Amino acid sequence: MQPHEVPEHYFPAVRARDIERFMALFALDAVVILPDGTEVAGAPAIRAMEERVFASGAPMPEPQVVVAGERAVAVEIDVHLPGGTVMKAANFFQLNEAGLIQRLSVYRKTG
Numbered sequence: 001m002q003p004h005e006v007p008e009h010y011f012p013a014v015r016a017r018d019i020e021r022f023m024a025l026f027a028l029d030a031v032v033i034l035p036d037g038t039e040v041a042g043a044p045a046i047r048a049m050e051e052r053v054f055a056s057g058a059p060m061p062e063p064q065v066v067v068a069g070e071r072a073v074a075v076e077i078d079v080h081l082p083g084g085t086v087m088k089a090a091n092f093f094q095l096n097e098a099g100l101i102q103r104l105s106v107y108r109k110t111g
Contacts, residue, residue, distance in 0.1 A: 001025070001099040004068040007075050010093070010101075011063055017054040023047055027100040035089075035108045061089065071095045079108075 001009060006025070013021040023043060032040040032049070040049050065076040072094045079087040089108040096102040 001095070002068075003071060003073040003093070003095060004066065006068075006073045006093050006095070006101070007063045007066050010091075011061060015060050019047060019051055019054065022050055025101050026104075027096050027098070027102050030101055031103050033103070033105040035106055061091075 009025055010022075013025065023046070026043055026046055028043045029041075030043060030046060032046055034040065040046050059079050059081055061077040061079050063075045064078055067074045072092065075091045075093070077089040077091060079089055081087055087108060089106065092103075092105040092107070093101050094103040
């Protein structure tokens with residue numbers, strides 16, 4: 001997968017809550033960095049985390065702006081929360097040589 005293709009695969013997998021399609025995007029030794037700094041390392045831990053997120057019925061992220069480089073992509077995201085507020089977030093994806101997500105850093109605006 002090329003960096004500019006990441007949002008075309010990642011966000012539909014999240015919206016469908018399709019764990020197999022989601023996990024197919026990640027390297028086995030991938031790392032996800034959550035907004036609070038927590039690191040989730042390795043495919044089994046990422047799968048377990050995302051299964052909990054999918055089961056929670058969390059609001060779906062909507063990509064707004066995509067900036068792609070040679071082996072990385074940044075995506076600005078809106079998340080529409082109950083009550084009509086919009087949470088601003090950003091995902092930074094780094095790909096390995098095989099085009100799989102090696103590292104995903106997730107940020108969100110607070111306050």
